[in-house]
Amino acid sequence: xxxxxxxxxxxxxxxxxxxxxxxxxxxxxxxxxxxxxxxxxxxxxxxxxxxxxxxxxxxxxxxxxxxxxxxxxxxxxxxxxxxxxxxxxxxxxxxxxxxxxxxxxxxxxxxxxxxxxxxxxxxxxxxxxxxxxxxxxxxxxxx
Amino acid sequence: xxxxxxxxxxxxxxxxxxxxxxxxxxxxxxxxxxxxxxxxxxxxxxxxxxxxxxxxxxxxxxxxxxxxxxxxxxxxxxxxxxxxxxxxxxxxxxxxxxxxxxxxxxxxxxxxxxxxxxxxxxxxxxxxxxxxxxxxxxxxxxxxxxxxxxxxxxxxxxxxxxxxxxxxxxxxxxxxxxxxxxxxxxxxxxxxxxxxxxxxxxxxxxxxxxxxxxxxxxxxxxxxxxxxxxxxxxxxxxxxxxxxxxxxxxxxxxxxxxxxxxxxxxxxxxxxxxxxxxxxxxxxxxxxxxxxxxxxxxxxxxxxxxxxxxxxxxxxxxxxxxxxxxxxxxxxxxxxxxxxxxxxxxxxxx
Amino acid sequence: xxxxxxxxxxxxxxxxxxxxxxxxxxxxxxxxxxxxxxxxxxxxxxxxxxxxxxxxxxxxxxxxxxxxxxxxxxxxxxxxxxxxxxxxxxxxxxxxxxxxxxxxxxxxxxxxxxxxxxxxxxxxxxxxxxxxxxxxxxxxxxxxxxxxxxxxxxxxxxxxxxxxxxxxxxxxxxxxxxxxxxxxxxxxxxxxxxxxxxxxxxxxxxxxxxxxxxxxxxxxxxxxxxxxxxxxxxxxxxxxxxxxxxxxxxxxxxxxxxxxxxxxxxxxxxxxxxxxxxxxxxxxxxxxxxxxxxxxxxxxxxxxxxxxxxxxxxxxxxxxxxxxxxxxxxxxxxxxxxxxxxxxxxxxxxxxxxxxxxxxxxxxxxxxxx
Amino acid sequence: xxxxxxxxxxxxxxxxxxxxxxxxxxxxxxxxxxxxxxxxxxxxxxxxxxxxxxxxxxxxxxxxxxxxxxxxxxxxxxxxxxxxxxxxxxxxxxxxxxxxxxxxxxxxxxxxxxxxxxx
Numbered sequence: 001x002x003x004x005x006x007x008x009x010x011x012x013x014x015x016x017x018x019x020x021x022x023x024x025x026x027x028x029x030x031x032x033x034x035x036x037x038x039x040x041x042x043x044x045x046x047x048x049x050x051x052x053x054x055x056x057x058x059x060x061x062x063x064x065x066x067x068x069x070x071x072x073x074x075x076x077x078x079x080x081x082x083x084x085x086x087x088x089x090x091x092x093x094x095x096x097x098x099x100x101x102x103x104x105x106x107x108x109x110x111x112x113x114x115x116x117x118x119x120x121x122x123x124x125x126x127x128x129x130x131x132x133x134x135x136x137x138x139x140x141x142x143x
Numbered sequence: 144x145x146x147x148x149x150x151x152x153x154x155x156x157x158x159x160x161x162x163x164x165x166x167x168x169x170x171x172x173x174x175x176x177x178x179x180x181x182x183x184x185x186x187x188x189x190x191x192x193x194x195x196x197x198x199x200x201x202x203x204x205x206x207x208x209x210x211x212x213x214x215x216x217x218x219x220x221x222x223x224x225x226x227x228x229x230x231x232x233x234x235x236x237x238x239x240x241x242x243x244x245x246x247x248x249x250x251x252x253x254x255x256x257x258x259x260x261x262x263x264x265x266x267x268x269x270x271x272x273x274x275x276x277x278x279x280x281x282x283x284x285x286x287x288x289x290x291x292x293x294x295x296x297x298x299x300x301x302x303x304x305x306x307x308x309x310x311x312x313x314x315x316x317x318x319x320x321x322x323x324x325x326x327x328x329x330x331x332x333x334x335x336x337x338x339x340x341x342x343x344x345x346x347x348x349x350x351x352x353x354x355x356x357x358x359x360x361x362x363x364x365x366x367x368x369x370x371x372x373x374x375x376x377x378x379x380x381x382x383x384x385x386x387x388x389x390x391x392x393x394x395x396x397x398x399x400x401x402x403x404x405x406x407x408x409x410x411x412x413x414x415x416x417x418x419x420x421x422x423x424x425x426x427x428x429x430x431x432x433x434x435x436x437x438x439x440x441x442x443x444x445x446x447x448x449x450x451x452x453x454x455x456x457x458x459x460x461x462x463x464x465x466x467x468x469x470x471x472x473x474x475x476x477x478x479x480x481x482x483x484x485x486x487x488x489x490x491x492x493x
Numbered sequence: 494x495x496x497x498x499x500x501x502x503x504x505x506x507x508x509x510x511x512x513x514x515x516x517x518x519x520x521x522x523x524x525x526x527x528x529x530x531x532x533x534x535x536x537x538x539x540x541x542x543x544x545x546x547x548x549x550x551x552x553x554x555x556x557x558x559x560x561x562x563x564x565x566x567x568x569x570x571x572x573x574x575x576x577x578x579x580x581x582x583x584x585x586x587x588x589x590x591x592x593x594x595x596x597x598x599x600x601x602x603x604x605x606x607x608x609x610x611x612x613x614x615x616x617x618x619x620x621x622x623x624x625x626x627x628x629x630x631x632x633x634x635x636x637x638x639x640x641x642x643x644x645x646x647x648x649x650x651x652x653x654x655x656x657x658x659x660x661x662x663x664x665x666x667x668x669x670x671x672x673x674x675x676x677x678x679x680x681x682x683x684x685x686x687x688x689x690x691x692x693x694x695x696x697x698x699x700x701x702x703x704x705x706x707x708x709x710x711x712x713x714x715x716x717x718x719x720x721x722x723x724x725x726x727x728x729x730x731x732x733x734x735x736x737x738x739x740x741x742x743x744x745x746x747x748x749x750x751x752x753x754x755x756x757x758x759x760x761x762x763x764x765x766x767x768x769x770x771x772x773x774x775x776x777x778x779x780x781x782x783x784x785x786x787x788x789x790x791x792x793x794x795x796x797x798x799x800x801x802x803x804x805x806x807x808x809x810x811x812x813x814x815x816x817x818x819x820x821x822x823x824x825x826x827x828x829x830x831x832x833x834x835x836x837x838x839x840x841x842x843x844x845x846x847x848x849x850x851x852x853x854x855x856x857x858x859x860x861x862x863x
Numbered sequence: 864x865x866x867x868x869x870x871x872x873x874x875x876x877x878x879x880x881x882x883x884x885x886x887x888x889x890x891x892x893x894x895x896x897x898x899x900x901x902x903x904x905x906x907x908x909x910x911x912x913x914x915x916x917x918x919x920x921x922x923x924x925x926x927x928x929x930x931x932x933x934x935x936x937x938x939x940x941x942x943x944x945x946x947x948x949x950x951x952x953x954x955x956x957x958x959x960x961x962x963x964x965x966x967x968x969x970x971x972x973x974x975x976x977x978x979x980x981x982x
Contacts, residue, residue: 017794017796017797018578019574019797045704045707047709048810052820063797063808067720092706092707092830092833103542116534117533118533118537118862128545128821164871165874168875168878172874172878172882176882194617198620222889222893225896225902226890226891226894229903238887241887242883245886246883247879249883253879254872263871263875264868272872292915293907293912294500294907294912295907297500298521312938315935315938319938323948367615368615376510376613376848377845378844379908385906389887389890393883393886454617455617457615457685458614458688459691461843463845471974474934478963478970481941482960485948485959485960486956489953498918500918501913501914502907503907504908506910508908516908516910
């Protein structure tokens with residue numbers, strides 16, 4: 001089903017993860033179009049957005065779900081540190097993207113309110129990056 | 144009896160009667176103040192124990208035997224607690240508010256007849272005085288809300304205005320229906336007009352008026368389901384958010400004293416006051432007085448029990464429905480009830 | 494006429510009705526809310542960062558703490574993820590034990606919600622009644638695994654403890670009694686006119702909005718979305734059980750209340766069936782494959798599991814890199830989305846309506862902040 | 864000269880004020896006074912208030928206050944009527960009905976005009 005919807009896009013790599021969920025590797029420039037296409041064709045819920053730091057690049061995962069077909073699809077894209085925001089398509093992406101910005105430092109272009117959500121506003125660094133060193137003075141309580 | 148004894152004593156040593164009467168008033172006041180504090184201490188414990196029973200708990204059970212000294216411990220704690228008034232509070236109004244809230248309650252205690260001999264103030268316009276004094280206390284809430292410079296207090300104060308303003312009128316109208324029945328504004332005469340047992344009480348023809356009266360008192364007292372000005376889940380503490388120590392204690396004290404005194408008023412107006420439900424007294428002389436006190440408090444605590452029961456059962460009413468409920472349902476009903484009662488009175492004994 | 498000003502009010506973090514430490518920055522005109530900005534993060538514990546520094550088995554107790562009210566579900570999601578990565582299947586018996594525990598946990602969680610929602614509405618008694626029943630279930634948990642809230646009872650490939658005969662007897666007795674308790678609640682709540690007045694047609698989540706904001710779980714089902722990951726999952730251990738999924742289309746606070754209430758009854762049905770099935774496979778082991786979990790190394794793979802937790806979908810994404818520590822673990826929880834929805838749902842309501850809305854959405858903050 | 868009931872009432876008013884003030888004074892003497900900066904912060908859920916509470920704020924109770932004034936004044940007129948109701952008889956009844964009807968019509972008008980709705 002998902003394959004059919006995404007037929008017209010090029011450079012897609014279809015794989016399966018360990019739990020037999022469909023994972024589609026996409027180019028970050030096609031993201032908006034693909035997500036919009038999926039939404040129009042039944043994938044009406046954005047379950048989650050997550051990001052992983054692989055040192056050289058960051059991978060962003062979009063977990064989409066179709067309530068009618070009971071199908072899941074995971075979009076995966078490689079970026080350096082910037083990607084287009086999809087909050088106009090799914091409003092829930094607003095906070096998911098803020099969380100990724102907060103913890104991974106990924107900048108989402110055209111995001112309306114891109115600021116820290118879980119950490120304090122004046123926190124330094126992005127904790128989920130692999131090169132993050134936890135030496136913030138606020139973590140030392142005993143002095 | 145004590146009055147007569149002291150009176151002859153005073154006349155014996157040539158004290159002017161004006162001074163003696165004033166002295167007597169002061170004595171009565173001291174007695175009533177002590178009475179009020181004991182009643183409130185008991186009432187708080189009563190409510191906590193009852194609520195605990197309603198919710199399958201034990202309630203306070205540490206201080207004293209089964210927790211009977213719990214409220215005394217609380218009172219002492221509040222007394223020796225530091226009194227804090229935050230930045231930007233209007234210091235004068237902030238102190239004045241608990242005073243204004245507390246004062247009327249004490250006066251109300253003076254206005255009530257407890258038995259046919261035991262009363263402090265007996266004036267022909269007793270009912271009007273009671274109404275005037277009751278309405279006065281809501282001013283304290285408004286002042287407290289405004290003076291605190293706290294947004295939650297402000298909202299609580301605003302709610303208190305709407306609530307007390309709305310429910311004042313049904314309250315007055317339901318009391319008016321009693322005045323029509325009794326043909327008097329004197330509380331004692333109203334009670335004596337109901338003598339002769341259960342079926343002579345005004346609650347029988349005026350049951351609707353009683354319900355309206357009870358709903359309105361609950362609203363005036365800010366009790367569940369009308370506890371909006373201090374709804375803790377919405378406004379934290381409402382008007383008394385910023386209060387601590389003795390000032391808070393005064394709000395607290397006055398609230399429970401009001402619960403008692405307005406329940407007492409309900410008993411006086413609708414349930415024959417100190418009259419026995421059987422129409423006769425079993426004792427003679429001094430024991431009649433005790434019996435009357437017993438009946439009065441028994442009936443009052445029935446009403447208080449009802450209030451606590453309601454508190455344990457019902458959720459809070461919505462703040463915008465509160466005034467609508469009053470103006471659309473309670474007030475027209477109160478007007479109709481007044482009409483009905485006046486026609487009833489005309490037919491029965493006009 | 495002079496213009497009135499907006500009252501900017503902080504509701505929370507220290508507020509009796511925000512279920513933890515949620516902060517809502519609302520603008521009020523009169524008592525009507527004109528805008529609302531939820532601010533979270535006061536309970537952020539860095540769960541996802543901690544995972545990177547712990548071995549898989551060391552992280553297992555941490556997962557229970559993602560949502561302290563329904564620890565079994567988080568534990569289950571994490572364990573199944575690791576099982577998928579390791580290609581092991583838990584035994585049937587372990588599955589049944591898991592289901593019994595999870596459904597009991599769902600009831601405790603919903604009872605907690607019921608009590609706190611009615612407390613928000615100003616009714617104090619239901620809280621104590623709900624806690625009384627919750628207590629008896631927590632006692633069962635305590636007897637099972639020694640813990641009342643942070644269970645740490647599931648492991649990779651099964652569960653850590655077996656059920657005793659005594660435990661089963663107690664559980665069966667409790668299941669017998671439970672529906673009566675629920676009837677009691679219904680008697681004092683469901684038709685209560687004040688409760689209905691405060692919840693009917695209040696805080697309506699339309700179906701499109703719910704989809705847009707990724708609302709899952711009972712909140713979505715109250716808005717007419719047929720979404721339950723107990724059924725909608727491809728391989729679900731629930732597939733051999735018969736139970737209904739209550740769905741309402743109104744989407745208001747009252748519908749959410751009804752859905753959750755019906756869910757509790759359904760959970761009892763599931764537990765009843767699970768205990769029957771458990772008795773048939775009594776002699777199986779509780780753990781499929783014993784391995785040295787301290788030096789457990791998982792190949793370079795990734796997986797995602799979807800669990801229907803009481804507060805919506807709990808998704809656990811695990812990325813392994815061949816060492817004994819997870820490379821990245823992502824928890825996706827239902828509360829996070831529910832809180833986000835507040836900014837739209839609350840606007841235009843009065844301050845008094847905020848409480849049933851917050852209460853009925855049933856979020857807990859540690860789950861949102863992780 | 865004897866005190867009437869009103870005289871005693873007057874003494875009660877003064878005494879209750881004194882009683883209340885005495886309670887505050889006692890507490891002031893007894894209570895500890897450790898003044899700390901942080902204690903004087905206005906409570907706003909653990910944060911510093913971002914604006915003063917003394918703003919021009921729409922509390923929606925103006926209309927209720929007006930209505931209250933109207934009704935309260937008019938019910939005051941009913942008190943004397945209630946007292947002498949027995950003595951006048953039919954005339955009092957008719958008059959009372961008329962008066963209550965007028966009140967009721969006013970209330971009906973207020974409800975019809977939707978003066979009591981919030982939104």
